[in-house]
Amino acid sequence: MTDSITISIDGVEIPAETHHTILEAADKAGIYIPRLCAYPGLKPNGSCRVCTVLVNGRPQTACTTPVMKGMVIQNETPELKRLRSNLIEMLFVEGNHYCMFCEKSGNCELQGMAYRLGIKTPHFPYLEPKREIDATHPDVLIDHNRCIFCGRCIQASKTFDGKNVFQYIGRTRNKKVGVNADDGLGETDFAATDRAAQVCPVGAILKKRVGFKIPIGKRIYDRSPIGSEIEVQPKDAGSAQ
Amino acid sequence: MEKPKVATTSLAGCFGCHMSLLDIDERILQLIDLVDFNKSPINDIKTFTARCAVGLIEGGCCNEENVHVLQLFREHCDILISVGDCATMGGIPAWRNTLPLKECLDEAYLNGPTVHNPSGLIPNDPELPLILNKVYPCHEVVKIDYFIPGCPPSADALWAALTALLSGKPVDLPYELLKYD
Numbered sequence: 001m002t003d004s005i006t007i008s009i010d011g012v013e014i015p016a017e018t019h020h021t022i023l024e025a026a027d028k029a030g031i032y033i034p035r036l037c038a039y040p041g042l043k044p045n046g047s048c049r050v051c052t053v054l055v056n057g058r059p060q061t062a063c064t065t066p067v068m069k070g071m072v073i074q075n076e077t078p079e080l081k082r083l084r085s086n087l088i089e090m091l092f093v094e095g096n097h098y099c100m101f102c103e104k105s106g107n108c109e110l111q112g113m114a115y116r117l118g119i120k121t122p123h124f125p126y127l128e129p130k131r132e133i134d135a136t137h138p139d140v141l142i143d144h145n146r147c148i149f150c151g152r153c154i155q156a157s158k159t160f161d162g163k164n165v166f167q168y169i170g171r172t173r174n175k176k177v178g179v180n181a182d183d184g185l186g187e188t189d190f191a192a193t194d195r196a197a198q199v200c201p202v203g204a205i206l207k208k209r210v211g212f213k214i215p216i217g218k219r220i221y222d223r224s225p226i227g228s229e230i231e232v233q234p235k236d237a238g239s240a241q
Numbered sequence: 242m243e244k245p246k247v248a249t250t251s252l253a254g255c256f257g258c259h260m261s262l263l264d265i266d267e268r269i270l271q272l273i274d275l276v277d278f279n280k281s282p283i284n285d286i287k288t289f290t291a292r293c294a295v296g297l298i299e300g301g302c303c304n305e306e307n308v309h310v311l312q313l314f315r316e317h318c319d320i321l322i323s324v325g326d327c328a329t330m331g332g333i334p335a336w337r338n339t340l341p342l343k344e345c346l347d348e349a350y351l352n353g354p355t356v357h358n359p360s361g362l363i364p365n366d367p368e369l370p371l372i373l374n375k376v377y378p379c380h381e382v383v384k385i386d387y388f389i390p391g392c393p394p395s396a397d398a399l400w401a402a403l404t405a406l407l408s409g410k411p412v413d414l415p416y417e418l419l420k421y422d
Binding site: 096098099100101102105106111114115116118120121122125126128129130131216222223225 | 323326329330331332333335336338339340375378380381387388389390392413414416417419420421422
């Protein structure tokens with residue numbers, strides 16, 4: 001059972017269905033709410049907090065909060081932009097993100113988000129954790145230095161691929177994405193064609209031998225900011241209303 | 242009116258950012274109309290001879306000499322800009338930060354596959370600047386006023402930032418020029 005209702009985002013009234021989350025309703029209406037862990041078709045877990053919006057004045061993650069009639073949502077406020085920048089900066093200092101030699105550079109959602117928010121450098125001290133690289137699989141490598149713990153690979157492996165390759169292991173600063181084998185990804189039934197190999201927002205799960213194929217200037221976020229693919233849509237939808 | 246003075250240096254960097262500065266091509270003629278260069282590898286002036294308006298810092302701090310130079314720049318420059326990823330986040334040299342210093346030195350001077358070092362000694366001459374425990378981004382050593390990321394920042398990014406600064410406008414890079422690679 002779904003009902004059509006109306007919610008307001010930054011003063012714009014948009015239609016929504018009651019089974020939608022705020023993020024889904026905003027996407028459909030062409031309003032981009034920044035996010036790093038939410039992914040279409042996967043159950044949202046609200047882990048990155050980047051999609052935090054103010055719902056009737058209270059901070060909520062847009063990816064996990066269902067819409068309700070008459071919700072008043074704030075998305076693009078200076079304070080939320082600052083909070084999101086802080087979150088992105090913390091993700092940068094928490095891992096080892098060396099964009100200059102990363103194969104994902106230009107197509108990386110974390111980097112793209114930093115560009116969109118205009119971050120020039122993190123304000124926090126670099127933690128420089130010691131993390132491993134798992135190159136045991138013939139076609140895919142895992143570089144834990146770049147993992148931001150979004151959980152997409154874990155869920156995609158279960159939901160899309162019907163496998164169970166990844167799982168979090170450890171807690172707090174020892175937390176990492178582990179694989180379902182003793183000696184690395186190469187021992188699992190993981191395949192390069194798995195959707196789980198494609199959903200990583202950063203350069204943590206990379207296909208081998210395809211790096212740097214797209215020249216600088218033609219990569220996803222070289223010209224247009226992350227989110228513009230959603231923001232473009234709305235103008236059509238908006239004019240139709 | 243006297244032209245504002247600019248100083249530049251390369252600490253633990255590869256001079257790529259300086260190359261990128263030279264990549265502004267014929268705009269370098271406009272630049273020398275706008276500013277005078279003081280201490281800089283570009284003109285080979287080794288010591289500060291006047292107070293500078295802007296100091297451009299390439300590279301992070303990997304040894305004590307880097308720290309001394311950086312502190313000297315902070316003393317002599319009104320505005321310090323971290324230019325490039327090494328200055329803003331340590332860059333490639335900071336890759337050693339996850340390893341103990343001894344392991345790095347052993348690999349470089351004793352155990353590396355291409356090392357020829359019959360003496361078996363790790364260089365320790367008093368003339369050599371002491372290496373730091375890890376590589377520091379510049380803003381963890383002195384106060385830095387502006388940051389231009391990139392590896393290197395494009396000539397356009399450097400030009401946009403410098404001309405904005407010299408004409409008193411905010412140093413905001415447009416989307417196309419803000420890059421980390």
